[in-house]
Amino acid sequence: MEVILSIAGLGKSFSGQPILQDFDLEVKASEFITLLGPSGCGKTTLLRIIAGFEKPDTGTILLDGKNLLSLPAEKRKVNTVFQSYALFPHLSVFNNVAFGLKIKKINGRELENRVIQALEQVKMIDFSARYPHQLSGGQQQRVAMARAIVNQPRILLLDEPLSALDARLRREMQIELKKLQRELGIAFIFVTHDQEEALSMSDRILVMQEGKIAQLGTPRQVYEEPENLYVARFIGDINFFPGEICTVSDSDQVEVCIFGRQITAHTLRQFQPGDKVVLLLRPEDLRLYEHPPKEIKTFAGSIVERSYRGSTLDTLVRLDDGPLLTTCEFFDEDDPDFDYSVGERVYVSWVKGWEVVLPDEDY
Structure with a gap:
């Protein structure tokens, strides 16, 4: 136009x-x-x-x-x-x-x-x-x-x-x-x-x-x-994982150290080892598990609050390492166990490739 x-x-x-x-x-x-x-x-x-x-x-x-x-x-x-x-x-x-x-x-x-x-x-x-x-x-x-x-x-x-x-x-x-x-x-x-x-x-x-x-x-x-x-x-709810660049590969991947763990993240931005960054994930990007799945890196935490909204189940999770996360999952009416109780232990991961890595502007 x-x-x-x-x-x-x-x-x-x-x-x-x-x-x-x-x-x-x-x-x-x-x-x-x-x-x-x-x-x-x-x-x-x-x-x-x-x-x-x-x-x-x-x-x-x-x-x-x-x-x-x-x-x-x-x-x-x-x-x-x-x-x-x-x-x-x-x-x-x-x-x-x-x-x-x-x-x-x-x-x-x-x-x-x-x-x-x-x-x-x-x-x-x-x-x-x-x-x-x-x-x-x-x-x-x-x-x-x-x-x-x-x-x-x-x-x-x-x-x-x-x-x-x-x-x-x-x-x-x-x-x-x-x-x-x-x-x-x-x-x-x-x-x-x-x-x-x-x-x-x-x-x-x-x-x-x-x-x-x-x-x-x-x-x-x-x-x-x-x-x-x-x-x-400013735009919508989002979860922040502060971390540091550990290594940079030749592709569109970096290794980010978050709470003592090394996580592979996708980004087209240029970073150097040692750069302070924030890994961002929307609530709908996160996935919750009752038991830690094999071959998927997760963070352990406990349910703080849950809200049933008809089509979605919104959940607040306090990680063992401290941060409070907001998750949003579509409610599955065919799965009667699709629910959580306050205090229940869960494991948090996310859809690979959906993360955003930005420079930490506080540094």
Whole structure:
């Protein structure tokens, strides 16, 4: 896909405090890209700069090859859906959606056709005469979407638009939003704090850390192949095995010394013997055994807590060497013994090749 938005060297500070630092990003046509990170990392500031509500201190932004920063907000082919939706309470659904077109001096049959089309796309045409207070949270969110897409933007910016919804409605709207994005073929830049939301909706995820990009990749890449410990800690649950590189082979394998044992691990990173590292494993990568299997290296421990979640059994295991591990196994209804008791002795291993080895940033 072609690149429609190109950001280079973007910088922004408030009261001398850097919010964005030398920020580069390319967004492709029809791409759903999510900005994920903690409060204060620069997500909303980036959206506001793209939308024209803030001016950067440095950098350039090109939309379809043209300088976006030279245009006022109302002239940019960019629209924003805010967290609060910001609907006009005194206007009907139809007139809320039509408002932006009227500002642009679009009236008559063209206005009516475009508003009807936008309301049909978000399945709100039957509510066009209602007012915001007569709508549910999900319906208000759809109206906010219609008001944005009626202007036919090249890029739609969404600043945590689902955060005010309850959990069930939020899941439903995630599906609807992704479906709508595919139908419209518009690039979406979506801001959220919710990791699961980002993983389930995005084509690419941009994990932000203090105004910089910590990692940019597909949901699978940022979850299964974190590039640093910050991303590993931020995305989902993960287990940490601190260790040291013992030996390095000519292939993609290293020997890692963990709690006095030498473990073979796969990695494409370059390490030297003596390097301090952390071996990372997701809860679903781990396997529990009642008895130590032959020819598989395991760590012994005891069950601390278990949680039945229908399809999975989540278990906390305290290794004899000290660390507390989180494991997640799919529940086997055909195996009545598939369960554990608090205090029970178990042996922990993992699927070979699923480990990630990263430099230990604390050293």
